[in-house]
Amino acid sequence: MRHEGPQGRGRGPGLVLGIDGGGSGLRAVVAAVGGGPALATAKAGAANVRSVPEPVLTERLARVVGRVLPPGRPADVVSVVAGFAGAGVPGRAGDGGQRLAVRALRAALARHGCAPAHLRVAADSEIAFAAAPGCPPDGLAVIAGTGAAATRMRGHRLAATADGCGWLTGDDGSGFWIAREGVRRALRAVDGRGPATLLAPRLAEAFGAPADDPASVRFALVDGALAPADPLRLARHCPLVVRAAADGDAVAGRILDEAADLLAESTAALRPRPGEPLVTVGGLLGPRGPLLDRFTDRVRGWGLAPYPVRDGLHGAVALARAACAGAAGRG
Amino acid sequence: MRHEGPQGRGRGPGLVLGIDGGGSGLRAVVAAVGGGPALATAKAGAANVRSVPEPVLTERLARVVGRVLPPGRPADVVSVVAGFAGAGVPGRAGDGGQRLAVRALRAALARHGCAPAHLRVAADSEIAFAAAPGCPPDGLAVIAGTGAAATRMRGHRLAATADGCGWLTGDDGSGFWIAREGVRRALRAVDGRGPATLLAPRLAEAFGAPADDPASVRFALVDGALAPADPLRLARHCPLVVRAAADGDAVAGRILDEAADLLAESTAALRPRPGEPLVTVGGLLGPRGPLLDRFTDRVRGWGLAPYPVRDGLHGAVALARAACAGAAGRG
Numbered sequence: 001m002r003h004e005g006p007q008g009r010g011r012g013p014g015l016v017l018g019i020d021g022g023g024s025g026l027r028a029v030v031a032a033v034g035g036g037p038a039l040a041t042a043k044a045g046a047a048n049v050r051s052v053p054e055p056v057l058t059e060r061l062a063r064v065v066g067r068v069l070p071p072g073r074p075a076d077v078v079s080v081v082a083g084f085a086g087a088g089v090p091g092r093a094g095d096g097g098q099r100l101a102v103r104a105l106r107a108a109l110a111r112h113g114c115a116p117a118h119l120r121v122a123a124d125s126e127i128a129f130a131a132a133p134g135c136p137p138d139g140l141a142v143i144a145g146t147g148a149a150a151t152r153m154r155g156h157r158l159a160a161t162a163d164g165c166g167w168l169t170g171d172d173g174s175g176f177w178i179a180r181e182g183v184r185r186a187l188r189a190v191d192g193r194g195p196a197t198l199l200a201p202r203l204a205e206a207f208g209a210p211a212d213d214p215a216s217v218r219f220a221l222v223d224g225a226l227a228p229a230d231p232l233r234l235a236r237h238c239p240l241v242v243r244a245a246a247d248g249d250a251v252a253g254r255i256l257d258e259a260a261d262l263l264a265e266s267t268a269a270l271r272p273r274p275g276e277p278l279v280t281v282g283g284l285l286g287p288r289g290p291l292l293d294r295f296t297d298r299v300r301g302w303g304l305a306p307y308p309v310r311d312g313l314h315g316a317v318a319l320a321r322a323a324c325a326g327a328a329g330r331g
Numbered sequence: 332m333r334h335e336g337p338q339g340r341g342r343g344p345g346l347v348l349g350i351d352g353g354g355s356g357l358r359a360v361v362a363a364v365g366g367g368p369a370l371a372t373a374k375a376g377a378a379n380v381r382s383v384p385e386p387v388l389t390e391r392l393a394r395v396v397g398r399v400l401p402p403g404r405p406a407d408v409v410s411v412v413a414g415f416a417g418a419g420v421p422g423r424a425g426d427g428g429q430r431l432a433v434r435a436l437r438a439a440l441a442r443h444g445c446a447p448a449h450l451r452v453a454a455d456s457e458i459a460f461a462a463a464p465g466c467p468p469d470g471l472a473v474i475a476g477t478g479a480a481a482t483r484m485r486g487h488r489l490a491a492t493a494d495g496c497g498w499l500t501g502d503d504g505s506g507f508w509i510a511r512e513g514v515r516r517a518l519r520a521v522d523g524r525g526p527a528t529l530l531a532p533r534l535a536e537a538f539g540a541p542a543d544d545p546a547s548v549r550f551a552l553v554d555g556a557l558a559p560a561d562p563l564r565l566a567r568h569c570p571l572v573v574r575a576a577a578d579g580d581a582v583a584g585r586i587l588d589e590a591a592d593l594l595a596e597s598t599a600a601l602r603p604r605p606g607e608p609l610v611t612v613g614g615l616l617g618p619r620g621p622l623l624d625r626f627t628d629r630v631r632g633w634g635l636a637p638y639p640v641r642d643g644l645h646g647a648v649a650l651a652r653a654a655c656a657g658a659a660g661r662g
Contacts, residue, residue, distance in 0.1 A: 162522045169514040183500040191493045192600035225500045269523035
């Protein structure tokens with residue numbers, strides 16, 4: 001079956017392009033508009049629209065698009081959806097990140113001769129949610145990686161956000177939050193404000209200090225946490241807290257319990273309806289994520305069953321396909 | 332009465348010099364070694380030994396010493412005690428800050444011809460504690476300003492510290508902590524995770540945003556808190572939380588209650604003994620400090636009665652005098 005796409009310009013079967021521009025890396029996938037598995041995937045470096053300069057982002061997008069595009073078929077690409085962390089979040093006045101991403105994406109596609117009829121830059125939560133079975137228009141997506149936010153979708157679009165307020169005054173229950181609480185409670189143990197925990201010697205060691213002397217543990221923890229110019233780098237120590245909890249450390253276990261409570265609170269703020277779709281994504285709530293079971297326990301009572309996804313790539317493809325179906329339906 | 336001082340080099344009555352090098356400013360006072368009120372006081376700019384370069388610190392110290400020293404009497408200065416935030420804190424490996432402060436202080440004194448027999452650079456908590464009536468050798472000092480720490484003194488020296496771990500992973504109950512919680516709970520109110528609070532419109536206004544639209548309030552709070560390169564600048568908004576609590580805002584009142592709980596916890600970690608001296612200092616726990624009543628309520632049950640002091644200047648003088656008495660006693 002040949003598929004002409006919304007504008008009918010392609011000479012081969014219509015193709016859709018999905019892009020996931022997470023802070024940890026840029027991934028692209030190409031697939032047939034009518035369905036079926038991915039035809040090609042590729043990845044490149046970080047794609048945070050707030051920190052990667054536009055020329056670099058354009059270059060990286062052009063590279064991944066070039067790798068997944070079947071030779072000689074640029075005109076067959078009828079629909080492109082790209083999700084970027086932070087793009088399209090309500091309350092982000094001006095949304096400069098989204099405009100930048102649209103420009104970079106159009107330029108990258110043009111280099112390969114692509115001018116798709118449908119092009120959309122979406123929020124990372126929008127493409128993650130679209131990976132839910134059947135690509136439903138309405139429901140919830142909860143992201144918990146380095147940062148954390150609960151989001152509500154209406155008509156495939158982000159309609160409301162709870163938290164996602166950044167490491168200093170929000171992102172409650174995120175990887176950064178867990179790592180910071182790990183250091184905080186290790187310090188409380190060291191100076192007698194809190195119960196003993198494996199986190200004190202283990203974090204001190206991770207920060208490069210001998211763990212045998214309380215004074216140097218204290219020094220290592222305070223300065224180790226504050227040393228990097230970017231406090232977000234502290235989030236790299238989240239897995240250490242997860243391992244300590246798995247090894248039976250009660251303090252570390254409580255941190256993970258509280259993180260799950262906070263993520264459930266953010267979800268509750270969006271007034272969930274029993275049975276509505278709930279997608280979870282990110283290092284903590286993706287498939288086999290260390291908070292997935294705890295979070296599932298907490299939202300089960302509200303009639304919610306999390307559907308964890310690894311990333312937003314398949315959701316981006318689903319949205320790109322849905323746009324074609326919508327165009328066909330309207331046409 | 333003429334006082335020769337420990338080395339008997341002075342030709343006039345012996346003088347002591349007390350210096351308080353807080354992060355907010357450098358103050359100096361000169362007084363007679365035998366007792367009585369201050370003869371002269373002076374102040375200059377910030378004196379944080381970890382951020383002010385040594386030549387600048389030396390210059391500022393020389394300036395305040397020059398202003399308080401009676402003309403023609405450099406040799407009468409027999410004892411000098413200077414307290415600096417962070418100097419002499421156990422666990423601060425290397426104590427580079429203390430050595431720097433000693434060098435800067437000696438150089439500043441030498442410029443005016445002073446070479447006192449006794450010179451000591453102390454921690455800010457050590458000079459604050461020495462302001463207690465009778466300059467007792469043992470007891471507790473709790474500091475709560477931009478940062479927060481509880482300390483135990485033995486023989487006029489810092490013997491143990493609880494908290495004081497810095498804004499990122501400690502300083503629980505400090506001015507920074509209160510301001511951060513203020514922004515955090517304002518954000519929770521805005522997106523439905525927490526109860527409504529005056530803090531949301533007031534903080535948004537303080538950050539320069541119109542307070543009428545939830546999306547722009549949210550944006551203003553997140554970016555306003557994160558915008559300064561130094562997150563500690565957020566502590567400047569602590570008084571706004573204090574005012575909201577005074578105006579009856581329940582969320583702001585709870586933040587202050589929790590701050591007092593945390594400061595009491597830090598105090599409890601030092602195992603207070605009923606009736607022992609407890610000095611409190613800093614913007615939150617000094618005379619008329621906004622947490623003083625709440626903190627007093629919490630420690631009363633342990634047989635403690637806080638003695639709030641405005642700064643460590645008089646304690647520095649008391650320590651400088653005690654050193655002379657000690658030398659005389661030993662001689």
